[in-house]
Amino acid sequence: MMIKEKQILQLIKLAAHAPSGHNTQPWRFSYDEGSITMRPDFMRALQVVDADNHAMFISLGCALENLLIAARQYGLEATYEITSESADPNIKVALREADEVAKSDLFDFILKRQVCRSVYLSEQLERNTLSTLIQLENEPGVSVKYFTKRADIETMIPYIVEGSTAQMQNRNFTNELVSWMRFNQKDALRAGDGIWFSSMGFPNVPRWLGKLIMLQLVSAKSEAKRWEKTIKQSAGLVLFMVEKNDIVHWIRIGQSFQRFGLTAALLNVCHAHVNMPCEEEAIRQRMAYELGFGDMTPLLLIRFGYADTMPYSFRRNLNEVIHSV
Ligand SMILES: Cc1cc2nc3c(=O)[nH]c(=O)nc-3n(C[C@H](O)[C@H](O)[C@H](O)COP(=O)(O)O)c2cc1C
Numbered sequence: 482m483m484i485k486e487k488q489i490l491q492l493i494k495l496a497a498h499a500p501s502g503h504n505t506q507p508w509r510f511s512y513d514e515g516s517i518t519m520r521p522d523f524m525r526a527l528q529v530v531d532a533d534n535h536a537m538f539i540s541l542g543c544a545l546e547n548l549l550i551a552a553r554q555y556g557l558e559a560t561y562e563i564t565s566e567s568a569d570p571n572i573k574v575a576l577r578e579a580d581e582v583a584k585s586d587l588f589d590f591i592l593k594r595q596v597c598r599s600v601y602l603s604e605q606l607e608r609n610t611l612s613t614l615i616q617l618e619n620e621p622g623v624s625v626k627y628f629t630k631r632a633d634i635e636t637m638i639p640y641i642v643e644g645s646t647a648q649m650q651n652r653n654f655t656n657e658l659v660s661w662m663r664f665n666q667k668d669a670l671r672a673g674d675g676i677w678f679s680s681m682g683f684p685n686v687p688r689w690l691g692k693l694i695m696l697q698l699v700s701a702k703s704e705a706k707r708w709e710k711t712i713k714q715s716a717g718l719v720l721f722m723v724e725k726n727d728i729v730h731w732i733r734i735g736q737s738f739q740r741f742g743l744t745a746a747l748l749n750v751c752h753a754h755v756n757m758p759c760e761e762e763a764i765r766q767r768m769a770y771e772l773g774f775g776d777m778t779p780l781l782l783i784r785f786g787y788a789d790t791m792p793y794s795f796r797r798n799l800n801e802v803i804h805s806v
Contacts, residue, residue: 721737
């Protein structure tokens with residue numbers, strides 16, 4: 482049975498509301514009357530912070546999860562196939578109208594979810610809220626570790642500070658970050674991608690001033706201090722890990738992380754990334770060894786807690802993410 486084009490376009494729009502590293506939105510969609518195919522957009526790769534493209538495929542996994550949740554909402558059964566061992570890696574989602582498809586409470590939070598970069602209230606999560614998050618099911622080969630006791634949270638600070646310092650001292654890293662920063666609403670809206678300064682809690686400024694702030698005033702030392710305070714004010718941290726460091730597992734970790742983000746939004750819990758120790762390979766390996774994670778590779782470190790939401794980031798228009806193959 483043919484699926485209406487309008488519905489397919491709506492599904493793509495909701496998929497593209499997923500989070501992505503630096504809000505690069507590194508995806509390209511194509512479709513026919515019964516399927517949507519998603520491909521990485523290598524033109525949007527982050528060559529410094531994500532040299533192996535793991536964050537790119539995690540972002541695709543987040544978009545896939547949105548798509549699956551949204552399809553069910555529209556009474557469509559969705560099955561997908563990942564092609565990873567090829568020069569053209571892709572995820573093909575086949576859609577079929579079905580009589581009984583279980584809807585998810587998470588659908589309503591696809592547009593409400595955000596990565597909230599403010600400092601959180603130093604308050605523990607309510608017990609039921611925390612256990613709902615901890616009990617979320619993960620995709621095969623993905624596991625999570627929660628840090629919720631003060632002392633446990635603080636064991637992560639040295640790794641975070643070390644990762645942040647390494648990145649802030651790397652000009653290629655800061656230049657790449659700044660190239661994806663949108664320092665005022667006009668630039669953010671025009672681009673439809675990137676990290677809007679306001680979503681980081683800063684006022685709108687001209688691009689030259691934003692660059693000056695990021696490259697001259699923000700230092701490794703000021704960031705280290707900020708991270709220490711920010712982590713201490715979090716209700717907890719959660720580390721997402723994979724048992725195999727490959728494309729399939731990167732997509733799966735993205736799906737698990739997206740369910741976490743949507744569930745957190747449903748529970749009025751904010752979250753944001755503190756990935757630096759996972760992004761710096763030497764630190765990641767040492768952290769995994771010292772904390773006894775065995776062969777698991779930690780790829781996403783997330784802080785969470787209560788806070789007010791921040792201004793939402795933007796997305797590109799549909800015609801920019803849809804390509805005929
Ligand atoms: C794989 C991945 C890695 C990310 N890494 C970081 C990060 O290191 N620091 C950060 O502040 N945000 C990080 N983010 C969050 C994105 O910047 C955010 O999703 C994007 O700006 C869009 O904003 P939104 O999620 O609020 O819609 C990451 C997101 C993903 C999916």
